[in-house]
Amino acid sequence: MTARLLDVGLVLVVLGMAAWIIVARQTVAAVMGFVAYGLLLSLVWLRLGAPDVALTEVAIGGGLSGVLMLGAAGRLRGVWQPPSEPGFPRRAVAAALSAVVVVGLVVSLLSLPDPPPTLALAAAANADATTIGNPVTNVLMAFRAMDTMLEKVVLLLALIGAWSLAPDRFWGGRPGQCHRADPNGPLAFLARVLTPVGIVVGFYVLWVSAEYPGGAFQGGTLLAAMWLLVMMAGLTDAPPTGRRWVRLILIAGPAVFLLVGLGGMLLGDAFLAYPVAWAKPLILAIELAMIVTVAVTLGLLMAGVPERSARE
Amino acid sequence: MTTFAANLLTVVAVSAGLFFFLAGTVGLLRFPDTLTRLHAITKADTLGLGLVVLGLLPRAASPGVALKLVGVWLLTLLASGSVSQLIARAVRREGSSA
Numbered sequence: 001m002t003a004r005l006l007d008v009g010l011v012l013v014v015l016g017m018a019a020w021i022i023v024a025r026q027t028v029a030a031v032m033g034f035v036a037y038g039l040l041l042s043l044v045w046l047r048l049g050a051p052d053v054a055l056t057e058v059a060i061g062g063g064l065s066g067v068l069m070l071g072a073a074g075r076l077r078g079v080w081q082p083p084s085e086p087g088f089p090r091r092a093v094a095a096a097l098s099a100v101v102v103v104g105l106v107v108s109l110l111s112l113p114d115p116p117p118t119l120a121l122a123a124a125a126n127a128d129a130t131t132i133g134n135p136v137t138n139v140l141m142a143f144r145a146m147d148t149m150l151e152k153v154v155l156l157l158a159l160i161g162a163w164s165l166a167p168d169r170f171w172g173g174r175p176g177q178c179h180r181a182d183p184n185g186p187l188a189f190l191a192r193v194l195t196p197v198g199i200v201v202g203f204y205v206l207w208v209s210a211e212y213p214g215g216a217f218q219g220g221t222l223l224a225a226m227w228l229l230v231m232m233a234g235l236t237d238a239p240p241t242g243r244r245w246v247r248l249i250l251i252a253g254p255a256v257f258l259l260v261g262l263g264g265m266l267l268g269d270a271f272l273a274y275p276v277a278w279a280k281p282l283i284l285a286i287e288l289a290m291i292v293t294v295a296v297t298l299g300l301l302m303a304g305v306p307e308r309s310a311r312e
Numbered sequence: 313m314t315t316f317a318a319n320l321l322t323v324v325a326v327s328a329g330l331f332f333f334l335a336g337t338v339g340l341l342r343f344p345d346t347l348t349r350l351h352a353i354t355k356a357d358t359l360g361l362g363l364v365v366l367g368l369l370p371r372a373a374s375p376g377v378a379l380k381l382v383g384v385w386l387l388t389l390l391a392s393g394s395v396s397q398l399i400a401r402a403v404r405r406e407g408s409s410a
Contacts, residue, residue, distance in 0.1 A: 186397035193390060 007047055014040045027073040027080075031066060038062025051213035052136040055205070059221035067228065067302050130279040133211040140215065141283045145272045149257040152290060155297050156250060163241060166306040172242025176304035181234040191233035198226035206291050210280070216287040220294025227299040238303040240310035246296065253293030257286050318370035325367030332360030346403045354396040361388055 202222035339352025
């Protein structure tokens, strides 16, 4: 009973937050609302028994997207004028479309077969093949490893897309503005004290993902956040995006993944088929390469488009 | 007897923690400007979270879990303290009291 009340309250707060994001007048306020919404949504995932998704939601939905949108909001300040109030016909059409989407979602949810078709049992039955205890890691790194690899390639494409917005003369230059902060101020203090802890927690999240919720993506996001904090505190500068080591790290994750996959073709049965005895060390190697790539990719994505020459 | 004492500690500490959260929220909603609101929310919430963690310590499954709870509180202490300083400095620099 108490749990049910808690769930209903949580859902009401999530819906209220969503409505508030839409009606918020100021862009920054809406972004803050979106970050809080991500945190609330992760509580919903926890209540649904999906801690891995909850971790990702906190890291990506709340943290990373929040930082990206805050940056966008800062750039739009004073430049962007909100469009004039839409008239009644446009509002009516928008409302009708939203209603259709809601009805469609409700109908498809209610018409799901019971029990729903699932591969969870097959995944659980074959868990021994990798000696990894966390079923989510098993699916991500072994049973559906192809999806995870392509996901990393998409991430790289996103970064290239952002970089391609740079003016020609700054191609390969340093991303974003140079951050200057009081070297004895609270931001520098936070960056000095929090960063070592954050790095340990980031690798810990990767390490425990063999048995408990966690993973390379969540850990990598934490590392990227720590890097961004150090950059914003002015303790270090973003590296020029044309540097050889930057480029090498950016492709390290997908490259190791691809090499292991091709090795599986030569030694095993198929692309990305791990020899059973080597499954865990191979997965760990891929995840270690991935966490570094994810951290640098997301850090550079948050740092922004190249806006300064490499020598600056 | 020791379980009773542990349960009593949990109930008293968590209730006190929730009281401070409530007080902080009331301050956030009722105080007139950014600086006083910051004062209310950071101090009261950090103390409230500390009391909740203290109350949950006897219920931790293992010393490791207890250490993680204390770690969460210490990180919150660091983050909310630093961030409130940053917001306060930004308010002073821009001279607004919105």
